[in-house]
Amino acid sequence: MRETRCNLASIPRSQALSELESALAQRSYRLRFAPRLETAYEAARGKERNRAVAKYLVVYLAAKLLFLLANLQIGTQVFRVSMLLRLGIVLPLTVTAVILLLRPLPAWVHGVAAFTPLIAETALVMLLGRLSGSAIATRYVMAAGIGIFAQTLLMRAPFRQCVSGLAAALAVFCAIAEIHWPGHFGPPISGDYLVFVIGFSFPALYERHSRERADRRNFLLGEIKRLQMEDIIDMNDHLERLSSLDAVTGLFNRRYLDAALARSCDIAVERQRWIGILMIDIDHFKSVNDTAGHQYGDLCLEQVAQVLQLTVRAGVDTVARYGGEEFVAILPDADERQAIFIGERVRESIEAAGLPASHGRVVTISAGATAILGEPGSRFSAEELIAAADQALYTAKKLGRNRVSYSSLALNAAQPPIADVETVSYRVTRSK
Secondary structure, three states, X not given: OHHHHHHHOOOOHHHHHHHHHHHHHOXXXXXXXXXXXXXXXXXXXXXXXXXXXXXXXXXXXXXXXOHHHHXXXXXXXXXXXXXXXXXXXXXXXXXXXXXXXXOOOOHHHHHHHHHHXXXXXXXXXXXXXXXXXXXXXXXXXXXXXXXXXXXXHOOOOOHHHHHHHHHHHHXXXXXXXXXXXXXXXXXXXXXXXXXXHHHHHHHHHHHHHHHXXXXXXXXXXXXXXXXXXXXXXXXXXXXXXXXXXXXXOOOEOHHHHHHHHHHHHHHHHHHXXXXXXXXXXXXXXXXXXXXXOHHHHHHHHHHHHHHHHHHOOOOOOEEEEEEOOEEEEEEEOOOHHHHHHHHHHHHHHHHHHOOEOHHHOEOOEEEEEEEEEOOOOOOOOHHHHHHHHHHHHHHHHHOOOOOEEEOOOOOOOOOOOOOOHHHHHHHHOOOO
């Protein structure tokens, strides 16, 4: 199935669906798709089908070996010929066929391998019938006919191979039935039996055709259903992503942030790792909206969001819009100093961007940082991290804005706070 997907994945999904539906609508009895679909069908069915054919050959040979006992009751000459031919020819051919069928070889090789031992068995049974004399020759003729019928009906070889195998088996059957060998063979087999066996084979061939046609139809339906399900999954993923994004900034929204932060807290505790948080607020944003208008306010939010994404650690940190002009950055594996450093880098990048604000100023941000080490037995929630970062943000605003402040979240004695908020803020920021 993986190979099938790779084959159909080389074209757009809509084109693949169109080809599948077109093939499904056709009423052809040729049992052959367009080249790309035929390759996909063989990739999906070939390996399983070859295994089934190999199993059939093993079972068929085992059943025929039981006939050695019946040959022994007929006579020692028939028994010797039967044992010599079955063990010396049919058995090696069957073993070789099974080995070839289980290997990735061309389809024609698999077809020759599958039918050669069966045709050899047909020839053997007919020879035994001619050697045994006219009294019981018809039993062997019927046994050979049943074998031909069984290989056509029961063996899961492709229909085209079944046609070739049936033609070869019937040719061998009729040829041996008419051989004249005075002193060794009895009289030729009656033509009535030949007509019966040949006529009896065609219903089996028709049934084999119907089964493969149904299998090919099921393949098309299965592939159509699979592609439609992939469309639905992709659509759901797209809708899920849209539901997780903020329409103005393109960042993750509050809904996604809550879930992501909860997961990050669980991971930090489970793996005993640090987790940091930045709470970011655009300074004097209400004044920007009042003087420049809400349209420019949205543009300002979008540009700040872009700078945030470019400034945090790519592929590691997660930035989301918390609400209004506030943003949150989740900082996995960031201790208190790294959280402060990233916050300061964000602050400097926003200021350096030179986005126009009100009263001739440029847009700046204030940030509150916090971090905690997840340790065995520690219990902290996403809400507690947000509250600590929000407290640090409040301090940054109180101290004059355009700065980063830190608030520690120490939940146990093993993790003391590194300093009080005001001291950390004073050390790592520069007022403008």
